[in-house]
Amino acid sequence: MRILIVSDTHGSHCNLDEVLEREKDIDMLLHLGDVEGDDDYIEAVMECPVHIVAGNNDYFSYLPREKEIQIGKYKVFMTHGHNYYVSMSTERLKQAARQRGVDIVMYGHTHRPKIDVSDDVIVINPGSLSYPRQEGRKATYVIMEINRAGEAEFTLHYV
Secondary structure: OEEEEEOOOOOOOHHHHHHHHHOOOOOEEEEOOOOOOOHHHHHHHOOOOEEEOOOOOOOOOOOOOEEEEEEOOEEEEEEOOHHHOOOOOOHHHHHHHHHHOOOEEEOOOOOOEEEEOOOOOEEEEEOOOOOOOOOOOOOEEEEEEEOOOOOEEEEEEEO
C-alpha cells in the first residue's frame, strides 16, 4: 500500500499535479491542512480514498480539524498542528497522540519536513508543496509504504 502525504498547498495545485504525475499507484492521499479551497479539486483528481484536515488558513471550511484513521495495523492521528504549537516543539503533539493511543501522528503547519521514528509515536510532517521553509526551500512530500510484513516505511521526496 502506498500513501501520499502532503500539506500546505495553499490553493496552488501545480506541484501536487506534478507529484501525482510522478507517483503512480497511490492507494490513499492524506492532506494535513491549508488547502484553501482546493479540497474539491483534490478529491476530484484522486482515484483513491482522500483524507483532509483543515489548517489555520482554511477559513469557513467544513473539513474536520483533526481526524483518526486506520492504515493497516497503524492508528493514525491527522492534524494541521497549529493548535499544538508545533512551530516551537512537537512535544504537545506527541503527548496528545499518546493520550489518543495512536501509533503515528501527522501534521503540517511549519512548512518543514520531518520524519521521526525514534520514539514510541512516529511523527511525520511532509513539509509544504507550495511554500517550503526549510533550507534549500524545495517543495516536499512523504510517501508511506506498508511493506509485505505490514510495517510502515516513510520516504521524503522533493519536487
